[in-house]
Amino acid sequence: MPSIGGVREWIAQIQAAEREAPAVLAGNQHFLSIPWCRDIINDPNWIATTTPSRQAKSNKEDTFFAETLQTSQTIRNCLTLFRRPGVPTSHTTASSDPYLKGTDNNYPIQEVTLLLNLGSGVNGYADICHGGFVSTILDEIMGILITVNLQLKERIIGEAKQISAFTAYLNVTFKRPVPTPGPIMGRCWFERVEGRKTWIVSTVEDGAGGVFARAEGMFLEPKAQWKGRL
Template sequence: MATSKVSPPPSPPPSQPQSKQSQEQKSEMATPTSSDISSVIDSPANKAQEAHHIAFFNSIPWCSSLLSSTPNLIVSQSVSRIIRPSGCEEDALLSQTLNSPDAIPAYITFYSPPPKPTDHVYEVKSLIALGPKVNGWEGICHGGIVMTLLDEVMGQLFAVNKDSGAMDSKMPVLTGFLNTAFKKPVRTGTKEKPAIVLVVARLTKMKGRKHFCEGVVYGDGEGKNELARAEALFVQLRESKI
């Protein structure tokens, strides 16, 4: 998806879970089941939300530079941020609970496509906006939310690889462990001007159903300072476990 700078800068994207607009979105997407979201990804509501999020980050110079730095970069709304069918609670934490102007108003994922469509994608990056409703201490993101961001973006590795066919798409991949080191405070912003972090996730080793990953949160201005780092194990369930 091509990116371009937007002027004037848009305000942070509005909250989706509530309001008349949200009710209309839920109404238009009430038919698909919770396990089949392919038909809602390209809905007008999701396309509008995706465009707003990308435009928001493109309005910030250092974010726009990242999004235009590599040819053929794939930029999209993160899978867990997709507005789901009415009654579906899958990915509710990111798509509903934290999807508000003063929590996490914007979140996108981007990565370079592999040499072959079915090759693994080994690295994904996300830009995430943080408002005051994810605070622990005032102006500082709660440590549990920082771990959530690391776990979430690592999870996008599996979403991307399942979508391309590089991984079995039927069975879920669950977190085995997530060991996190906090280097510096992860700052948050205001409802009007949220702070931005860059989260980078890498798939470092695969052994059968076991997938080892590492993730880093960068922030403090232009996403250059390492704030937190994690190592994780994700395990794809056997069909008999479902």
């Protein structure tokens, strides 16, 4: 069980992220013009944050999302929001959310939403998103869910970032074609954690509850990193 001071640290950092949210939104005004996106952004249970993989890095990490897919023809706009820890969702309850239970957990943020404004450069068929790109989004949002938790932890303990986990498998089910160009939404949440293994579910949706695709993935933490935490 974490100490009361530890819980207070988490809360303080969540509050700090909330204060930074307006600056994040200032660079993503496009989504405020779309009613269903605006509803999510204005929901007090969701907090806007930077999208880690959209930021260029000197070591060339994340170039696929930060450079290749950050153009007017691919992902034109991108906004990440995380659900405020402690707020039950359709996937977690007061009895299952580790933050609400007060248990020691590396992932206090249990769910993220990714708003994307797509161009026609991700097409397979005309005006239809390529299936490989859809799979990429499903995988990427899982990584974002892990990374926002890692960044929150870094703000508390001040440790340098390490590789948190790798995708071990990704099982994708395509339900409907994803239309382009235009906005879509990715959603992602933790299913369970067992040792080095973390199971995650993600979806690509239309903003009205319609699901285009769903993925179930498992992420594996490197052995050396895991041993260092024991």
